[in-house]
Each structure stands twice: as structure tokens, then as C-alpha cells.
Amino acid sequence: MLRALLAILLSLTLSAPASAWTLKYLGQQILPSGYEYSGTIVGGLSGIEYDPVRHRFYVLSDDQSELNPARFYTFRLDLRKFNTLPDPGYGGITFTNVTYLQDRQGMPYAARQVDPESIRLSPDGGSLFWANEGNANAGIPPSIEEIGLNGEYRRTLPLPGRYLPRSDRGVRHNLAFESLAIDPAGKRLHVATENALLQDGPAANARQGSSCRVLAYELASGKPVAEYVYPADPVTHPPSVPLLFHTNGLVELLALDGQRFLALERSYTQFAGNGIRIYLADLEGATDVSLLDSLEGQSYRPMAKSLLLDLSSLGIPIDNIEGMTWGPALPNGNRSLILVSDNNFSSRQITQLLAFEVIP
Numbered sequence: 001m002l003r004a005l006l007a008i009l010l011s012l013t014l015s016a017p018a019s020a021w022t023l024k025y026l027g028q029q030i031l032p033s034g035y036e037y038s039g040t041i042v043g044g045l046s047g048i049e050y051d052p053v054r055h056r057f058y059v060l061s062d063d064q065s066e067l068n069p070a071r072f073y074t075f076r077l078d079l080r081k082f083n084t085l086p087d088p089g090y091g092g093i094t095f096t097n098v099t100y101l102q103d104r105q106g107m108p109y110a111a112r113q114v115d116p117e118s119i120r121l122s123p124d125g126g127s128l129f130w131a132n133e134g135n136a137n138a139g140i141p142p143s144i145e146e147i148g149l150n151g152e153y154r155r156t157l158p159l160p161g162r163y164l165p166r167s168d169r170g171v172r173h174n175l176a177f178e179s180l181a182i183d184p185a186g187k188r189l190h191v192a193t194e195n196a197l198l199q200d201g202p203a204a205n206a207r208q209g210s211s212c213r214v215l216a217y218e219l220a221s222g223k224p225v226a227e228y229v230y231p232a233d234p235v236t237h238p239p240s241v242p243l244l245f246h247t248n249g250l251v252e253l254l255a256l257d258g259q260r261f262l263a264l265e266r267s268y269t270q271f272a273g274n275g276i277r278i279y280l281a282d283l284e285g286a287t288d289v290s291l292l293d294s295l296e297g298q299s300y301r302p303m304a305k306s307l308l309l310d311l312s313s314l315g316i317p318i319d320n321i322e323g324m325t326w327g328p329a330l331p332n333g334n335r336s337l338i339l340v341s342d343n344n345f346s347s348r349q350i351t352q353l354l355a356f357e358v359i360p
Contacts, residue, residue: 023278023309023337024357027082029090031351033343037095040068043345047118047180048323048338053125055328056096060119060130062342069108070101070116077327079336082355093353099151101130106153113140117178118252122146123186123219127154131180131191136165136173144177144191157222160215162197162293169199178322181253181261182219188258189217192230194249199294204248206238211295211302212250227290228283229302236267236275244270252324259283263305264324276311276321319352320344327355334358
């Protein structure tokens, strides 16, 4: 009952047209490089989710069981300690637990068999869903897994065959499932690819964007029921030399209701850094492409989107932001929005948590 009431309150809080919102930057916290908790290296934080009943966050590491077994953490955030100083500290972050993801046999995942990227709490609060990007180069498909709060395996949602990695079709390596969203009513789960399937079109570069598939599941049955196309932007900063690595893609979705989302796009160009943008994306009028095995040469209408915030406007260094969740209500009653960066376990990057006030 409490969880259902919180869902209603969230819906009421976000009932104003999202295009009219303002995201007010509150500040950040930065974990030092090499930070350890309970014998694990904290890093690669690619997914984050807030539990409003237990007042804690779940944050997923994308460690592929190489440094430590695949895992998620729980922590609490004190938003009063978030600040805009150049060295904001990390006193507002309190880790409370680390939980290892379990496979079907109840064992931690073997090295390089999974790539955890996004995490969401089930509508009843009794389990978690997480998106596994897989490893296309090794023929390991992406997947959507449901686990208990203790990490115990429960089920894997069925995956349409068009996503299976092959030489000329399926997900691209490291551009598969990054985004996961559950609508506040708890009816549907949406998972999205970071870039287009091989048979759907090109990956994003400096000249063109990419057509990401958004796959909808009926949560109760676990069955896929629809697919849509999200148009990711071209790379934000064109490379100074064409051969320099550059990419852009959809890295997180956060549901506002049954058809609207916040969409997080992350662009990166070697030597130029990251470009992070938050869009409002809408399914209204978008074509269900679930009957199209390939999008090439087909006529369809993608999801509509409008820019909500370009993080370059904050005037601060922005790292590899990949996770996004609603946070607790602020003292004035407005919702908070929390972002987290994946530092790739690199000493040259940071684990950055950014906090915003959502002003209707």
C-alpha cells in the first residue's frame, strides 16, 4: 500500500508538462579513485535506483567479475552535503552493503560472462531487475534478469531473436542493453539498446545518430509486447582526427508515466571528453516496430524527444555519466534527480554523483 501511494504521489509531482520543468543543480559528491568498500573496489557505477520505502539507493557496478564478482551496492545519500565546490568531498555518501549477483546455479558470475549496466526496483519492492549488456564479440547475448534483494536469481525475460549477436545482425558489441525503466504503475518494463542493431542501421558517429530499439515487456507475464525506436544524436564533439574513438548513445531511461521518459544520452570523443544530455522522450504517436526484423528501408515514426538539460551548461567537469534515478523528496516537496558516473575503474576518471531539484 505504501509503495502504491508513493507511486501516486510521484505521478502527481510530475504531472506538469515536462517541457516546462527546470532541473536546478544542487551539487555533487566525488568518490576518490580506488575507493574500497567491504573488500571490493567501488567503480564502474553504471546504474542507480532509489527505494523510497527503505530510503536507500541500489547502485550497480559494471565490473564483469574481473576485479571482484559482479555486484551491486546499497548506500544512503545526504543531499544536504552535496555542494558546488571544486572539491566537494564524499561525506554525503554512506555505503551500507554489497551484494553479489547470482547465476541460475546460485553462484557468482564467472569472469567476462556478464556486463551489468542498469538496475530497477520491482513495483512491489521485493526484487530487482538488471540489464546485462552481454558480450557480442564472444556471442553472449544481452539479457534482462530479475533477482531477489539478496542477489538470488529469479528469472530471465525472453529475448526476441533479432537481438542475438551474429556477424551481420543483432546487438553491437558494447552498444547493447544500457537502459532500463519501469513505469510508476508497474505495468511495463522498457529496455533499450545504446545504438542500433546491426540490421537496423549504423552506429552513431560525428555525422549521424543511431536508431536505438526500445523493447517493452508486460511486467506481470514477462512477455515482450511492443518495440519502438529512440533516435540517438550524433556525437557531440566531432574528433579532430577521424580515427580517434568517438561514440554517442542512449545510456539510461527513467519513466515518468506509461509513455514518457527522461532519456540520458552520453557522448564521448577521445581527447575531447564527454557530452551528456537529458531529453524528454515520448511514445505518443511512435510506431510499434515489433514486426520489423530490420528497420532498413522501412517507414516508421520514432519516439519524439526534446532537450531538457545539456550538462555542459553547468560549467563543471562532467565524467562518464551513465545512471539516473529519482531521489528523495526535498524539504520544499519537489523531487530530486540523481546521476552517477562510470569511472571505468580508471585513475584518470572519477565516480561522480550529481543532484538536481526538479522544479515543475
